[in-house]
Amino acid sequence: MPTAQEEARVIVARYTGPSCKLCRREGEKLFLKGTRCLTEKCGIERKAYAPGQHGPSPGRRRKVSEYNRQLREKQKVKRTYGLSEGQFRSTFDRVRQLPGVAGENLLAALEMRLDNIVYRMGLASSRKGARQLVRHRHVEVDGRVVDVPSYQVRPNQVVGVTEKSRDQMSVRASLEALSRGAPVSWITIDTKKASGTVTERPTRDAIPIVAQEQLIVELYSK
Numbered sequence: 001m002p003t004a005q006e007e008a009r010v011i012v013a014r015y016t017g018p019s020c021k022l023c024r025r026e027g028e029k030l031f032l033k034g035t036r037c038l039t040e041k042c043g044i045e046r047k048a049y050a051p052g053q054h055g056p057s058p059g060r061r062r063k064v065s066e067y068n069r070q071l072r073e074k075q076k077v078k079r080t081y082g083l084s085e086g087q088f089r090s091t092f093d094r095v096r097q098l099p100g101v102a103g104e105n106l107l108a109a110l111e112m113r114l115d116n117i118v119y120r121m122g123l124a125s126s127r128k129g130a131r132q133l134v135r136h137r138h139v140e141v142d143g144r145v146v147d148v149p150s151y152q153v154r155p156n157q158v159v160g161v162t163e164k165s166r167d168q169m170s171v172r173a174s175l176e177a178l179s180r181g182a183p184v185s186w187i188t189i190d191t192k193k194a195s196g197t198v199t200e201r202p203t204r205d206a207i208p209i210v211a212q213e214q215l216i217v218e219l220y221s222k
Helices: 004-011 019-026 034-038 066-081 085-095 102-111 114-120 127-135 169-178 213-220
Strands: 139-141 158-161 187-190 195-198
Touching (some): 085 102, 085 213, 102 213, 114 139
16 A cells, blocks of 8 residues: 555656656566666666565465556556656547557657657656756757647657757766667757757657557547
């Protein structure tokens, strides 16, 4: 059972507790703390069991219901992108009216959020850090400052850090780390200008997240 402190954290619009607990609850890394998730300090590496337990639970396994599978999948994706329940549900309600597969449309819409684009471009080491950059007016779209993390970026739009913010240590460190990795195929990046262009709306194969989005559709369709 959650403690009173944990329940209070859920009441506010956004979860403010330890990020590692969310990964442990879902049983996999959600990469909520950037490069820390790749080190031995990662919470799920140190405690590979759900929070609230005094070590791994021995004995019989509990039977997992279909509803529980759907709920856990929704929670995993929602927490990966750092959204509240209201934000996540409103995104789903908006994309379910679009042609195509609802689950794939949902993931595409989440990927096209401005804060996620900033993260995918390597301008921040985590989506939380990307959201802070956007809110603090360090990010511009087509040359105009946009401070709304949920802003839906369109294909061919250019996203980048404002000129006066390009020398921030956090931005530089993130771009250097990106140069050692592989960016997504649907964004072209100019590391010198700390900017990039979204070339197309991503297809499911181009979204690097392990999820069974159809379970989310089934959950919200009840």
